[in-house]
Amino acid sequence: FSSEAVIRVDELDATIELMLYTDQSYSKAYSSSPTIELRDKVYVEVTVTEPADFFLVRINECWATQSSQPRTAEGLVHTLLMNGCVNDQTVVFLNGSTGQPGRNGDSSTVRYSFDMFRFTSTPHDLYLHCTVQLCEPDDHVSCTPNCKSIAKREAVRADPALGLLSYGPIRIEMPDGAQSSVLMTVVLPVAAVWTVGFFLIILITMAKAGSRRLAQTEEH
Known part of the structure; x- marks a missing residue:
């Protein structure tokens, strides 16, 4: 060739x-x-x-x-x-x-x-x-x-x-390393978004529960 x-x-x-x-x-x-x-x-x-x-x-x-x-x-x-x-x-x-x-x-x-x-x-x-x-x-x-x-x-x-x-x-x-890095570039940000979202849901849930307890205390 x-x-x-x-x-x-x-x-x-x-x-x-x-x-x-x-x-x-x-x-x-x-x-x-x-x-x-x-x-x-x-x-x-x-x-x-x-x-x-x-x-x-x-x-x-x-x-x-x-x-x-x-x-x-x-x-x-x-x-x-x-x-x-x-x-x-x-x-x-x-x-x-x-x-x-x-x-x-x-x-x-x-x-x-x-x-x-x-x-x-x-x-x-x-x-x-x-x-x-x-x-x-x-x-x-x-x-x-x-x-x-x-x-x-x-x-x-x-x-x-x-x-x-x-x-x-x-x-x-x-090379395998380059393909892995490309995959990680895509996967890691997605995983980070899901992790942050999960913690936000927990914080919101805890905040709502705290508000309900505070409201019940004031009623009594």
Whole structure:
């Protein structure tokens, strides 16, 4: 289960693939539409499969939508990467299968992870979209984004070797704790209302009984 795009660079067709993996070892990719638990790590890989180990690949943008259409104006949108830099603070670039920090645009494969989230409105399933750029093998300087430089981060790169990859749907599974908290959020206020109401009834009953006794005492 993956997404592919073909980018033409100097009369050469390059195939780029986007896949999601089950863990940070990147040894097992999802074979069908994945279901991932809320707040679990999502492991993303973008790689040039053909020609292998030749072009450098840089992810310019990645964003999640409720729709399979990447540029739709409908529904909610959450941006993970912008101009090659982290926009979601849970995003971490990874290096190979070691799980160590990596860099964007430094090789023919880019890997990163982010924490699974959930859109506040339905549908809760999401689609992942990424725009990617290919660079010449010796173009490490311009292909690697300098996210500490505001001027460079905001600059628009006019490189024609661009492609769009879309992946999904990615389904969200709510953990047992989250479901329990939702249930408690509903049950506890209701229980509190019933408890307060019960004590009010007792107080009213006691007050009425006291009034009757007082009235009887005055009559005698």
